[in-house]
Amino acid sequence: MANVSASVADVLGTSTFLIFVMMLVVTPVRTITGWRWHLILRRDYGIAMFFTAATDITLAATTTGDTFPGSVLTRVGGHTFLLAGTLSTLLLVPLVITANRPAQQWLGRHWKSVQRLTYVVWGTVLIHLFLLFGLTTIFLFALAVSAPLAFMRIPPVRRWWDSARRAGRHRALRAVCTVVMVAVFAAGFVPLVQELAAKGSAAFVQQPVLD
Numbered sequence: 001m002a003n004v005s006a007s008v009a010d011v012l013g014t015s016t017f018l019i020f021v022m023m024l025v026v027t028p029v030r031t032i033t034g035w036r037w038h039l040i041l042r043r044d045y046g047i048a049m050f051f052t053a054a055t056d057i058t059l060a061a062t063t064t065g066d067t068f069p070g071s072v073l074t075r076v077g078g079h080t081f082l083l084a085g086t087l088s089t090l091l092l093v094p095l096v097i098t099a100n101r102p103a104q105q106w107l108g109r110h111w112k113s114v115q116r117l118t119y120v121v122w123g124t125v126l127i128h129l130f131l132l133f134g135l136t137t138i139f140l141f142a143l144a145v146s147a148p149l150a151f152m153r154i155p156p157v158r159r160w161w162d163s164a165r166r167a168g169r170h171r172a173l174r175a176v177c178t179v180v181m182v183a184v185f186a187a188g189f190v191p192l193v194q195e196l197a198a199k200g201s202a203a204f205v206q207q208p209v210l211d
């Protein structure tokens with residue numbers, strides 16, 4: 001069990017974050033391409049993220065006693081970075097509970113406000129990573145993937161892009177912006193996937209990479 005606890009935060013934390021990123025990619029892809037067929041993925045990724053984070057916190061609460069000695073509360077909240085991870089996971093509960101049509105109908109116009117919690121989670125996850133890594137590696141990768149996804153959500157940018165796309169205007173400018181954004185995104189996404197591939201396969205065979 002010691003091996004599982006040493007590797008769980010690395011593997012499930014990175015998995016949760018990557019699924020979160022895939023969820024956040026859905027809306028900008030619609031703005032850029034106009035596609036709608038993939039919108040359903042937003043909910044699927046959200047639910048997958050919740051279950052991965054729930055497994056992460058369950059294992060953190062039960063198996064990390066060697067790293068964070070003390071009670072369950074120490075293991076999920078004994079450090080500010082643990083609290084930020086726990087808060088991010090708890091905030092996913094209202095999101096996942098309301099990620100269905102009956103809840104959407106019941107909440108009416110308030111549904112959107114509940115779904116906006118996603119942005120709060122985005123913030124608390126970045127705080128979790130900043131507290132863990134400072135201005136290095138994983139935090140910087142997380143910033144790189146976040147930057148284009150946040151940029152495309154700035155209301156004037158989104159409106160400009162939507163109308164330019166519909167009118168077929170500014171094609172070259174949009175193409176250049178897309179290439180730059182994909183490059184910045186990949187600069188963060190690729191190392192995160194590599195990290196997961198290295199640590200995930202090591203954890204699978206119960207020989208975690210201890211750094």
Ligand code: HEM
Pocket residue numbers: 009010011012013014015016017020053056057060061075076077081082083085086088089125128129132138195199
């Ligand atoms: C939405 C929920 C969460 C996300 C997106 C998330 C994301 C991450 C990521 C990306 C890492 C870096 C992994 C690596 O080093 O390769 C990480 C590390 C870590 N997370 Fe989380 N996390 C979440 C929830 C939690 C929770 C609930 C806990 C425990 C209570 C936790 C504890 C940790 C610890 C201890 C590390 C450091 C692992 C290490 O490098 O040794 N996280 N998290």
